[in-house]
Amino acid sequence: MAVYDVAGKVAVVSGGGSGIGAACALTLARSGAKVAVADVQIDAARAVVSAIGDAGGDAHALEADVADPTSVVNMVQATIERFGALDVGVNNAGIGGDHALTGDYPLDSWRSVMSVNLDGVFYCTRAEIGAMRANGGGSIVNMASVLGAVGWPESVAYVAAKHGVVGLTKSAAIEHAADGIRVNAVGPGFINTPLIARDLDEGSIALLADLHPQGRIGEAQEVAELVAWLASDAASFATGTYYAIDGGYLAR
Numbered sequence: 001m002a003v004y005d006v007a008g009k010v011a012v013v014s015g016g017g018s019g020i021g022a023a024c025a026l027t028l029a030r031s032g033a034k035v036a037v038a039d040v041q042i043d044a045a046r047a048v049v050s051a052i053g054d055a056g057g058d059a060h061a062l063e064a065d066v067a068d069p070t071s072v073v074n075m076v077q078a079t080i081e082r083f084g085a086l087d088v089g090v091n092n093a094g095i096g097g098d099h100a101l102t103g104d105y106p107l108d109s110w111r112s113v114m115s116v117n118l119d120g121v122f123y124c125t126r127a128e129i130g131a132m133r134a135n136g137g138g139s140i141v142n143m144a145s146v147l148g149a150v151g152w153p154e155s156v157a158y159v160a161a162k163h164g165v166v167g168l169t170k171s172a173a174i175e176h177a178a179d180g181i182r183v184n185a186v187g188p189g190f191i192n193t194p195l196i197a198r199d200l201d202e203g204s205i206a207l208l209a210d211l212h213p214q215g216r217i218g219e220a221q222e223v224a225e226l227v228a229w230l231a232s233d234a235a236s237f238a239t240g241t242y243y244a245i246d247g248g249y250l251a252r
């Protein structure tokens with residue numbers, strides 16, 4: 001595992017209590033960043049903060065619901081109050097939603113997926129830009145998916161939201177390049193996290209693995225490596241781009 005050039009930077013990771021977000025928080029902290037671990041499940045955030053502390057890092061747990069714009073503003077303010085600035089925003093919180101054909105897709109599930117997966121990324125990006133402008137710049141990494149680039153059956157809300165994340169990332173990057181703010185989106189293939197394990201049995205996961213030319217699904221740490229690079233100054237010329245990290249899924 002590499003160590004990235006984020007020493008002394010302040011990061012906030014939404015959905016940092018589990019899966020990919022937890023791996024991002026741990027990786028950024030291991031590389032010397034101070035990390036606010038924000039999650040709607042505060043106990044999960046606290047457990048990640050405790051693991052970071054055990055590894056010698058500096059982190060703080062925040063309860064935040066990204067679907068609530070006031071909660072998001074509070075999340076950014078609390079990060080700055082705790083650590084003095086904001087340099088990195090990893091907007092990762094997301095949910096799967098119901099599985100149904102588009103013609104039958106439940107309206108409440110459409111709304112809740114959009115609220116967390118698209119509105120939430122917008123609220124976070126918006127609030128983080130405000131803080132970063134005041135601070136001379138920063139790096140925002142929005143968690144999309146390979147399903148931000150291609151379709152998938154019976155998940156119309158998730159696929160639409162993830163495509164939306166890619167679009168808002170590009171627009172924000174164009175607008176705020178002159179402010180020294182880089183904005184990128186990450187598109188993981190299927191990753192071994194509770195999000196997948198909750199929904200699928202072993203047989204279904206094996207079928208998913210076969211869709212990736214590498215013949216397996218990914219690990220959260222493999223996504224965190226890309227996120228930490230994008231957060232770091234090593235990625236100084238990277239903005240406005242969608243980076244798939246997918247074991248070859250989109251290459252087929």
Ligand code: NAI
Pocket residue numbers: 014015016017018019020021038039040041044064065066067092093094095116120143144145146187188189190191192193194195196
């Ligand atoms: P996960 O379910 O393991 O973790 C998601 C975390 O987000 C949880 O701790 C949860 O409490 C938190 N969260 C949910 N709603 C929230 C809200 N409203 N406000 C704040 N926190 C909230 O999921 P995983 O797999 O780590 O997913 C993280 C991100 O990666 C999501 O955006 C997901 O769509 C994306 N992704 C996941 C893939 C996978 O195969 N696991 C593939 C591609 C993208």
